[in-house]
Amino acid sequence: MDDRIRYLLDELRLTRDARGMTQDDLAGHIPWASSTIAMIECGRRKPPPGFWDAVDGALQTGGALGRLATRLGSPQWFIDWSAAEQAAVSLRSYESLVVPGLLQTEAYARAVLTDAGLTNLEEMERRLATRLARQAVLTRADPVDLTAVLDEGLLHRPVGGPAVMREQLEALVAVGALLHVRLHVVRTTVGAYAGLNGPFVIATAADRTETGYLDNQLVGQVVDGPGNLAALQRAWEAVRSEALPQQQSTELIREVAEKWI
Structure with a gap:
């Protein structure tokens, strides 16, 4: 936390x-x-x-x-989402541009934060530490159940350079082997599909309460109204239906990792 x-x-x-x-x-x-x-x-x-x-x-x-x-230096939306993420028993995540924060290596996360325009070193290090600390939800005694759908394009985007990308994709293969993590990839050959409207996450708490999260250039948006959540559920089903099965997704990630030399 x-x-x-x-x-x-x-x-x-x-x-x-x-x-x-x-x-x-x-x-x-x-x-x-x-x-x-x-x-x-x-x-x-x-x-x-x-x-x-x-x-x-x-x-x-x-x-x-x-x-x-x-x-405290965090906008209310970050406080709300951080609490929802930590309280979740399951997370359903879709990302089209970069590896999801919960799955980023330190080098990849540093490259994302640096290349995104953060010139204040102290602020960058603070955000990096926060991002890496959030990943504890995957390694704690009662880890969150994570299903992540990734657009294939992000596997080929040279964030941080070849060495960083190879390490990141190998890390995805490793975390995907965990029993509580499932990774799926949408091939670029799919063309237009619902995920192109933007990344999102749905967090489900132990009491089945759901919270949605949307990201953009300026702020994150936390949503919990029934209408918005229903729309995110439909978007999730749409992107999940376009993705490869887990084993084929892992094989694709491993294949792309070997090309980053």
Whole structure:
């Protein structure tokens, strides 16, 4: 979990304890159950809309926690998505331009961040550390179940140069061998298909709550309305239906990796 998110959740717990309130007590003052509060405090569920305002009111903080959430250097959409990603039991991811962040090697991630125009070295290193830390969802004791569909074009894009690309594709083959990871590739011969509208991720929590994530040049967008999620579900089914089976996808990734010399 990103250190800034952990700090915010720790402040929630410490503030609640300082007020002499248990999670059950807090639940009596806000429209969420103590089990939901417990999952939020340990990072297993993202705070729902209105959560920080309600908690600030119940704990009489004068809005301190809500302000803290906006002052940690992360926009609200990142805080919301990071929490949803950490709380997920399954992730369905589609990417057309670069290897998904959860699957990037350090060298590949550094090249993406550098070549994307980040000239501030300190900011680049901070984002790199955050991106690599997020990958712990794949190696923790209860790893997230990840299904990722990749457009074949990103296997051929020379991000960081041949050595970086070969290492990255070999890493994809290795992670794809994990029981909780499934990688699929959409061949370029498919032509136009739903994935060309842009990358997205659908996170499913233990209580089956779903959260969607869309990315663009400026901000990420977190969506959880039924209409938007239904549209993402349809997009997922469309891109998944165009992808190669897992074994054929792995063979293709391995074949392309060998060409990066």
